[in-house]
Amino acid sequence: MEGLLSVSVGTVFWASVAFLCVLVIMKRMAWGPIMSSLKDREEGIASALRQADLAREEMSRLQSSNEELLREARNERDRILNEAKAMSDKMRNDAVSRSQEEANRIIAKSQAEIENQKQAAITDLKNQVAVLSVQLAEVLLKDSLTDDQKQKALNHSLIKEFGAN
Amino acid sequence: MSIRKVFVEIISYVLCVDYFCTAKNGYVMVRLFQFLFILGFLGMTSFAIAQHEGHSSEPVAHGEVSVEQPMHADSLAHASHDTAHAEEEFKIGEMIMHHISDAHQIHLGGSLYIPLPIIILHEGHLDVFSSSNFYSVNDHGELDYHDYKGYRNHHEMIEFVGENASHDAHGHKVMDFSITKSVFGMMLVIVLMIILFRSIANKYKRNAGKAPSGFQNMIEPFILFVRDDIALPSLGKKKAAQYTPFLLTVFFFIWMCNMLGLVPFLGGFNITGTLSITLVLAAIVFIITSVSGNKHYWGHIFWPPGVPGFVKVILVPIEFMSIFIKPCVLMIRLTANITAGHIIILAFVGLALMFGQQSPIAGYGVGVGSVLFMAFMYCLELLVAFLQAYVFTLLAALYFGDATQDHHHEHDHDHDHEMQHAH
Numbered sequence: 001m002e003g004l005l006s007v008s009v010g011t012v013f014w015a016s017v018a019f020l021c022v023l024v025i026m027k028r029m030a031w032g033p034i035m036s037s038l039k040d041r042e043e044g045i046a047s048a049l050r051q052a053d054l055a056r057e058e059m060s061r062l063q064s065s066n067e068e069l070l071r072e073a074r075n076e077r078d079r080i081l082n083e084a085k086a087m088s089d090k091m092r093n094d095a096v097s098r099s100q101e102e103a104n105r106i107i108a109k110s111q112a113e114i115e116n117q118k119q120a121a122i123t124d125l126k127n128q129v130a131v132l133s134v135q136l137a138e139v140l141l142k143d144s145l146t147d148d149q150k151q152k153a154l155n156h157s158l159i160k161e162f163g164a165n
Numbered sequence: 166m167s168i169r170k171v172f173v174e175i176i177s178y179v180l181c182v183d184y185f186c187t188a189k190n191g192y193v194m195v196r197l198f199q200f201l202f203i204l205g206f207l208g209m210t211s212f213a214i215a216q217h218e219g220h221s222s223e224p225v226a227h228g229e230v231s232v233e234q235p236m237h238a239d240s241l242a243h244a245s246h247d248t249a250h251a252e253e254e255f256k257i258g259e260m261i262m263h264h265i266s267d268a269h270q271i272h273l274g275g276s277l278y279i280p281l282p283i284i285i286l287h288e289g290h291l292d293v294f295s296s297s298n299f300y301s302v303n304d305h306g307e308l309d310y311h312d313y314k315g316y317r318n319h320h321e322m323i324e325f326v327g328e329n330a331s332h333d334a335h336g337h338k339v340m341d342f343s344i345t346k347s348v349f350g351m352m353l354v355i356v357l358m359i360i361l362f363r364s365i366a367n368k369y370k371r372n373a374g375k376a377p378s379g380f381q382n383m384i385e386p387f388i389l390f391v392r393d394d395i396a397l398p399s400l401g402k403k404k405a406a407q408y409t410p411f412l413l414t415v416f417f418f419i420w421m422c423n424m425l426g427l428v429p430f431l432g433g434f435n436i437t438g439t440l441s442i443t444l445v446l447a448a449i450v451f452i453i454t455s456v457s458g459n460k461h462y463w464g465h466i467f468w469p470p471g472v473p474g475f476v477k478v479i480l481v482p483i484e485f486m487s488i489f490i491k492p493c494v495l496m497i498r499l500t501a502n503i504t505a506g507h508i509i510i511l512a513f514v515g516l517a518l519m520f521g522q523q524s525p526i527a528g529y530g531v532g533v534g535s536v537l538f539m540a541f542m543y544c545l546e547l548l549v550a551f552l553q554a555y556v557f558t559l560l561a562a563l564y565f566g567d568a569t570q571d572h573h574h575e576h577d578h579d580h581d582h583e584m585q586h587a588h
Contacts, residue, residue, distance in 0.1 A: 006322075010284070010342035011267065011441035015351060019445055022355045023414050030362035031410040034388060037369040044374060 255522050257515035264433045265507045267441075268321050268346045269296040271432035276306035279432070281349055285316060286340035287325055292316070296343070321345075347442060350434035354421045362417075391416050391558060399562035400569065408565050411453065415446065416558040423503055423550030427543065437553070438504035440496070447496035450561045455488070458568040495560055502553050506546040513539045 144150045263272075271279040280297035298313040310318050317326045317336055323343070324336030344352070361380075368381040377385050391413050396405040422436040436442055464470070466484040469477060517535040521528020 005440060007441045007444055008267070008345070009340060011345060011348055011439065012445055013342060014344070014348040015442045015445035016449075018348070018351050018355055019418065019449065022358060022418060023411065025359055026362060026414045027410040029359070030366045031413055033366040034362075034369050035392075035406075035409065037373055038385075038388070038392075041374065 255515075255518050257512070257519055260515055260518075261508055261511045264511055265435045265438060265504055266321060267435070267439050269299065269318060269323075269343055270308075271346050271349070273432055274430060276302045278302060278308070281346065282344045283316075283323065284342040284344065285323060286342060287316075346432060346434060347436045347439040350425055350436040351422065351442060353434075354418065354425055354436065358417060358421060387416070388413060395555070395559050395562050399559070399566040401566070404565075404569050408453075408562065412558050412562055415450075415561060416554050419446070419499065419557055420551060420554035423553060424547075426503065426507065427546055427550060433507070435504060435507055438500050438507060440500050443496040443499045446499070446557070447492035450495060450564060451489070451492040453561075454492075454564045454568045457565060459570075461570065462568045491560075491564055495557055499553055499557055502549060506542070506549055510539055510542050510546065513542065 144154045269281055269283060271281065273279065278297075278300075280295045283292070283294055283296050283299070285292040292314065294313065296318070299316075299318040300308040300310050303309050312326060312328075312330065315325055315327045315330070316339070317324050317330070319336065323339055323341045325339050326334045326336035330336070361384075365381050365384055368377075368379070372378065372381065392405070392409050395416075396409045396412050399405075400408055419437055422434075422442075425431070426434045426436060426438070428434075466488065467481060469480050469484065472480060513535040517528055517532035520531040
């Protein structure tokens with residue numbers, strides 16, 4: 001036990017010298033560079049993380065503005081499409097109504113023409129009927145007037161016919 | 166998987182690095198381990214010491230054997246006879262003490278001894294010679310000591326007895342600046358540390374801005390652990406940077422010294438179990454604490470605020486003593502823990518040898534159990550090697566924090582310290 005619990009001056013001396021040496025050497029040679037590069041790395045990581053955050057924010061901002069643009073474009077497209085559709089509808093309706101009108105006009109014109117022709121034909125027919133009936137009456141009269149008896153009977157009948165009034 | 170990777174895996178598994186590396190888990194786990202191990206050690210140490218005492222008293226009772234050899238031996242013939250007699254009986258206490266005490270030579274095992282330089286300051290002049298001058302290795306692989314140049318190695322204490330002194334002559338002490346086993350081990354650790362951390366520092370420079378790799382990657386968690394979980398909570402952000410280099414040095418120095426002591430077949434270094442060395446570490450902590458102590462710190466010791474006068478009379482001496490007791494406790498805790506670990510492991514070796522002395526069968530039978538227990542103790546000791554480095558560093562950091570804390574932070578710091586001291 002004596003050897004264990006005793007303190008030797010020489011050992012204390014060497015231990016002090018050795019420990020102080022190692023302290024100074026380690027501080028200058030090892031801990032300095034190690035601590036500073038650890039710190040640098042930690043700062044590097046921190047700043048990288050911060051930058052990543054910024055980039056992510058920027059990204060989401062860009063994304064939202066992209067979406068905005070996209071939405072606007074979609075709206076624009078819809079609007080243009082609707083307009084075009086309305087225009088084409090209008091044009092088609094116009095064309096339809098115009099052609100309808102034209103058709104109506106043509107029909108009306110044709111009808112008028114037909115009416116005219118019909119009137120003309122009727123007039124012509126009437127005239128022809130008149131001529132024919134005069135001719136017929138002439139023939140008939142000629143025949144009846146050649147014979148006295150018949151002339152008389154005719155007179156009678158004519159008188160009967162018209163003379164009553 | 167390469168061998169190095171396996172090694173790293175095993176080490177980090179044994180040390181529960183993952184637990185220690187997360188701050189919250191780390192504290193809880195460390196507390197728990199510490200509590201369990203301190204309990205365990207108290208039990209086991211007392212067991213080992215009881216056993217040691219029991220056996221070391223035996224030779225005294227027999228009266229004739231070699232612990233007392235220098236006093237009883239009258240002639241060389243008698244001495245050699247005694248040594249031969251002693252060889253038959255295995256003394257566990259002596260064996261354990263031989264292994265954990267500081268020595269002037271390294272015993273690698275068998276009859277293989279590495280002599281170390283003896284440096285003696287005696288009456289104003291320096292004597293430097295090899296420690297092999299003090300001994301010759303006998304047939305049993307033991308050392309027969311003899312005097313050299315009037316100096317005598319008496320139980321690893323160098324004395325000056327003068328030329329041709331008799332065996333029981335009492336010498337007077339000399340200033341012994343020898344490179345003893347512990348000093349040599351410490352220097353070995355320092356060289357290893359410088360090589361290791363220089364290469365790591367270079368790696369940091371070379372690898373700047375990249376992820377750590379290789380050995381750098383293995384050590385970095387511990388550097389961060391000391392910085393973020395020891396220095397930062399104890400000292401606060403502002404002062405931590407100033408003390409971190411010291412704390413890192415102390416942590417790795419103690420850890421590596423502890424680990425070197427666990428390497429088998431290397432002479433069984435017990436560096437952090439040597440009181441002189443832990444004394445220096447504790448003294449440096451004491452000096453730094455005292456030098457960096459601010460007005461507030463000294464004020465608390467010599468004029469504790471907020472207590473009535475008569476309490477001050479009691480409190481001031483206690484506070485004053487505590488500034489010395491704290492580093493003393495640091496010193497004793499480290500020495501006792503590491504020595505206790507060595508004693509337990511050696512006790513298991515000795516147990517097998519002791520039974521082997523009775524009969525070879527008993528020796529082998531007990532040996533199986535001993536080896537299993539030793540393997541278990543080795544695992545524990547690996548953990549304790551780390552824990553004691555951690556505890557020493559943490560307490561040093563807390564003392565520095567105590568000495569430098571600002572007045573307005575006092576309240577929450579005090580609370581913190583109470584929690585730290587509670588275990």
